[in-house]
Amino acid sequence: xSPEIFNEVCGIAADVFAVDSKTLHSxxxxxxxxxxxxxxxxxxxxxxxxxxxxxFEPEEMEGMKNLGQIATLVSTKIA
Amino acid sequence: MRPSGLRHEIEELLAGGHWHKAAARLRVLWExxxxxxxxGYVVSAFRKxxxxxxxxxxxxxxxxxxxxxxxxxxxxxxxxxxxxxxEVHAGEFNAYAQELLDxxxxxxxxxxxxVILAVQTRDIAPELWRNAASAEVINRVTSQFTGWIQAFxxxxxxxxxxxxxxxxxxxxxxxxxxxxxxxQASAIHxxxxxxxxxxxxxxxxxxxxxxxxxxxxxxxxxxxxRKWLTVRLPIAAPHLAHMASGWMRFLAPxxxxxxxxxxxxxxxTLWGGIIGEDGMxxxxxxxxxxxxxxxxxxxxxxxxxxxxxxxxVCSKNNPQDAMEALRDHPGMLLRPEHFAALRINWNDKTxxxxxIAEELNIGLDAVAFLDDxxxxxxxxxxxxxxxxxxxxxxDPMQYAQAVRDYTAxxxxxxSEEDRERGKYYxxxxxxxxxxxxxxxxxxxxxSLDQEAEIMPVNALTLGRVAQLxxxxxxxxxxxKRYTEQQIGELMRCPGWRxxxxxxxxxxxDNGLVGVAIVHHRGEISEIDTFLLSCxxxxxxVETALLAWLAEEARALGGKRLQGWFIPTKKNAPAxxxxxxxxxxxxxxxxxxxxxxxxxxxxxxxxxxxxxxLAAVAENA
Numbered sequence: 001x002s003p004e005i006f007n008e009v010c011g012i013a014a015d016v017f018a019v020d021s022k023t024l025h026s027x028x029x030x031x032x033x034x035x036x037x038x039x040x041x042x043x044x045x046x047x048x049x050x051x052x053x054x055x056f057e058p059e060e061m062e063g064m065k066n067l068g069q070i071a072t073l074v075s076t077k078i079a
Numbered sequence: 080m081r082p083s084g085l086r087h088e089i090e091e092l093l094a095g096g097h098w099h100k101a102a103a104r105l106r107v108l109w110e111x112x113x114x115x116x117x118x119g120y121v122v123s124a125f126r127k128x129x130x131x132x133x134x135x136x137x138x139x140x141x142x143x144x145x146x147x148x149x150x151x152x153x154x155x156x157x158x159x160x161x162x163x164x165x166e167v168h169a170g171e172f173n174a175y176a177q178e179l180l181d182x183x184x185x186x187x188x189x190x191x192x193x194v195i196l197a198v199q200t201r202d203i204a205p206e207l208w209r210n211a212a213s214a215e216v217i218n219r220v221t222s223q224f225t226g227w228i229q230a231f232x233x234x235x236x237x238x239x240x241x242x243x244x245x246x247x248x249x250x251x252x253x254x255x256x257x258x259x260x261x262x263q264a265s266a267i268h269x270x271x272x273x274x275x276x277x278x279x280x281x282x283x284x285x286x287x288x289x290x291x292x293x294x295x296x297x298x299x300x301x302x303x304x305r306k307w308l309t310v311r312l313p314i315a316a317p318h319l320a321h322m323a324s325g326w327m328r329f330l331a332p333x334x335x336x337x338x339x340x341x342x343x344x345x346x347x348t349l350w351g352g353i354i355g356e357d358g359m360x361x362x363x364x365x366x367x368x369x370x371x372x373x374x375x376x377x378x379x380x381x382x383x384x385x386x387x388x389x390x391x392v393c394s395k396n397n398p399q400d401a402m403e404a405l406r407d408h409p410g411m412l413l414r415p416e417h418f419a420a421l422r423i424n425w426n427d428k429t430x431x432x433x434x435i436a437e438e439l440n441i442g443l444d445a446v447a448f449l450d451d452x453x454x455x456x457x458x459x460x461x462x463x464x465x466x467x468x469x470x471x472x473x474d475p476m477q478y479a480q481a482v483r484d485y486t487a488x489x490x491x492x493x494s495e496e497d498r499e500r501g502k503y504y505x506x507x508x509x510x511x512x513x514x515x516x517x518x519x520x521x522x523x524x525x526s527l528d529q530e531a532e533i534m535p536v537n538a539l540t541l542g543r544v545a546q547l548x549x550x551x552x553x554x555x556x557x558x559k560r561y562t563e564q565q566i567g568e569l570m571r572c573p574g575w576r577x578x579x580x581x582x583x584x585x586x587x588d589n590g591l592v593g594v595a596i597v598h599h600r601g602e603i604s605e606i607d608t609f610l611l612s613c614x615x616x617x618x619x620v621e622t623a624l625l626a627w628l629a630e631e632a633r634a635l636g637g638k639r640l641q642g643w644f645i646p647t648k649k650n651a652p653a654x655x656x657x658x659x660x661x662x663x664x665x666x667x668x669x670x671x672x673x674x675x676x677x678x679x680x681x682x683x684x685x686x687x688x689x690x691x692l693a694a695v696a697e698n699a
Contacts, residue, residue: 017119
């Protein structure tokens with residue numbers, strides 16, 4: 001995964017959660033980020049789908065553990 | 080400018096406290112790439128700006144049979160960039176029926192201004208979604224809607240927007256369906272027709288043509304079956320913003336964010352090329368490409384003018400060159416008589432826009448501005464943040480669509496006055512010429528040959544009366560806004576009078592242009608509302624109407640006529656109204672002044688040059 005993709009995913013997540021992107025890192029997860037509830041998780045998925053023109057499988061949506069893993073998943077889908 | 084650059088600029092404007100500029104740049108950012116990814120950012124940026132700029136508050140409840148949470152931030156961002164601070168309440172999933180039917184439900188506790196009933200065919204009419212349906216099913220689904228709408232009206236005077244039913248992408252009987260005269264599609268269309276009829280019979284109920292919205296973007300593209308089956312979100316990510324825009328087309332007019340006029344640039348906007356350089360033979364306008372793109376825009380503008388939106392020209396040009404093209408170019412659809420005001424000169428656009436607003440007697444915040452040049456647009460945004468600047472796409476072939484999609488041009492009701500408005504303004508220009516030619520003001524009033532007809536409001540005039548209370552800002556003593564529903568209730572209240580005034584003169588029938596609402600209670604009659612359209616103020620019909628109110632109060636045994644003047648940013652023209660008519664200041668509070676007229680011995684009379692036709696007192 002390229003750092004550009006990670007930074008972009010991070011920026012989108014920051015917008016969705018309405019937090020400063022500097023507070024997010026690859027290990028950021030729903031447990032750590034207060035705003036990251038199930039509604040915001042769906043918003044994040046939709047924002048990424050809209051931005052990259054990709055679709056996540058239901059299993060992939062459920063399996064997203066942290067931002068690093070999500071960015072990797074995005075990279076494989078747009079590769 | 081690249082989006083990242085724009086965001087950086089917005090951050091700096093926010094940090095520096097340049098709220099209006101930041102809001103203006105956010106609008107550009109949103110109009111160029113609005114959608115789910117950006118919504119959170121726009122909403123949180125506006126949270127900082129909101130305390131410092133003028134936004135219209137509006138409370139919107141969404142009742143739904145599907146997941147709407149991801150659309151809510153997009154809707155809020157659309158609203159904020161259109162000048163509306165939207166408070167949204169989403170009803171419990173699939174609880175729309177209970178919420179509508181139960182007067183004690185969270186829906187009514189929220190006290191919404193507008194309620195959206197966002198339902199889809201497969202949820203509320205599964206038979207219609209799966210099978211060709213019988214008349215019995217059509218009736219059952221229709222009566223379901225009837226029950227909901229009636230229950231809603233019993234508990235709330237808010238506006239209600241109901242989604243129409245959409246047809247499926249594939250019919251249950253396949254192509255055989257289209258061999259039948261009565262089929263699955265026609266059953267759904269029949270329900271929608273019934274729904275429109277139900278809505279028209281009630282005040283403040285509107286139908287959102289969900290079927291047409293889905294069709295516009297393509298049935299298969301619109302839906303996302305995975306998201307529907309997993310998280311009950313039936314709309315694919317790229318179209319969530321389109322759903323939000325669909326709602327905004329109703330919310331903008333309901334929240335009062337409407338453009339009353341659109342000021343249009345000429346070169347490369349109304350036609351292709353530059354008239355001063357390319358000449359009559361060189362500019363591109365007509366039915367063939369590339370002129371066809373500009374002709375399409377002119378058709379869109381003509382449609383706006385038929386909705387009562389005034390057209391104006393705001394162009395940097397030599398007036399002779401530009402007028403020749405407007406008058407004589409064979410490819411033009413719009414001609415000088417379509418425009419209520421013309422500003423063709425070398426002054427800056429903001430100044431011209433201010434003059435146009437003044438000439439048309441409307442606020443600068445009711446003017447939309449159309450210009451192909453991003454620099455001009457930005458300048459206007461910065462110098463006159465009230466103006467609604469339409470973010471035209473770079474390609475002229477998309478101009479017409481951009482205008483048709485602009486929410487401030489939407490109207491939910493259209494009166495006869497709206498359709499004829501352009502003509503009134505042409506007549507006004509003639510009147511202005513006459514005023515120059517007669518010597519005294521009284522001669523001018525006499526020469527107008529005015530006739531005023533005062534009538535209690537009735538079913539035919541209710542819509543226009545409510546519309547006037549919503550839209551009149553200048554000659555309006557209390558600026559109380561009423562919905563049709565509320566006016567209907569006032570009409571039936573004992574002691575209350577809701578009157579309308581129609582005005583004709585030798586140049587035009589101005590139609591219904593004024594409203595007075597009076598509460599008669601014993602010795603005191605209080606004027607709750609007194610307003611006149613700016614089309615007729617300054618011609619003494621206001622005196623005629625006020626004199627008539629005094630006469631009626633006297634006839635009902637009243638001793639004193641009272642009225643509040645509540646100042647707003649815009650109603651300065653009405654400030655001295657009561658004083659000038661012999662009222663005395665009775666008291667003053669931080670919100671306004673209470674004026675009073677002793678009816679006995681008052682000199683208030685209808686001016687001799689206004690012929691008064693009054694259909695008197697059937698419901699006093």
